[in-house]
Amino acid sequence: MAFRGPKVWLWRWRRNPLRRPADKVEAWVVLASWTVGVLAGLLVGLTTARTVEHSLDRERAEWRPAAARLTGAAPGRADDRPEDAGEQVWAEVAWTAPDGTRRTGEVRVDPGTRAGTQVTVWTDDRGRLVGRPVDAAQARLQSTLAGILGGLSAAAVPLVAGRAVRRRLEERRLDLWDLHWARFDPLWRGRTG
Template sequence: MQRAAKDPEPGGWRWRWRPSPLRRRSDVVEAWVLLTAALLMVAGGLITGLVMFRVSQDAAQDQRDSRHQVTAVLTEDARHHRSDTVYSAPNTEYDWARVRWEAPDGTEREGTARVSEDSRKGSTAQVWTDDDGRQVVEPPAGALAVLQSALWGLLSAGVFVSLVLLLTRAVRAVLDRQRAAQWERAWAEVEPRWRRKTP
């Protein structure tokens, strides 16, 4: 005759919820801590990720609203420049030139712009500036903006979940110390009586 399925092992998480003379108050506290942590990691991580995604999207939109393309005039011929930095593909070749443009307040600003290889002094190029006319990088748009926002959302959710895990581990460590102290006190009471009964 086949035996019935056994109850979960005592080390499983469900035993903390079942009435038992061996269950301690700290076991019940730990059960609630684990349940709360699981809910926080799922719901809190999701909410944190979505909020950061939305914040990042709003920030990208603010950048697109506050940055503008203006026409600049080259003050020199295009010059060949090889870039081997981590921000570009190895051995990628670009043509750059010094350019000048007019800020909203009428003052002239200067900077460097990426241009076509046949650009000559006096020709024009497009540069990105902020509302004060300072040169800035092109704001993220389209799929790039969505990808950046998604990465920020995932990173934020990961940080939140990690913090919950660390806090849960700290609480369980405190509970373990309390249980060890309770065990030592109980053994200190029982051990002398047990020793007297042992021949």
């Protein structure tokens, strides 16, 4: 186990006669990648959250419930399924769009539902079938999660790029070390034995 002394904060920025130019470059790379990563993460995260929440708010405002009737009996029998299963099947329904046209589509209903049974469907402003819109609490949760995911993804790009630059600097330092060691090793070989 290697001995490590006390952690020195901002050691890359302190004056030191042994600090190489590559150490200075690495210090700037670390600072730049973290600064850009944090700023990009915040900006993208907030923008994504706001966009998702606005979209879900618009859906809640524009999507409306409509009364529809099953055009045929739903497949299966109602007594075949256990009460707690919550299993539903697809069945065709018909409804009237806001422009007065008759529309048909498929929705999920309980097995064995009879033809002509009224069900509630959700439609957009053009009368097309859509899913039930999320409520305000669900919209906040979804937008928050989308913002966090977008922010972390955006922050990862400069951090990974900074790490790649630092790895290349380390490889360069090791190559220089090998070069210098090859030059001076023959001179020391006779003095260390």
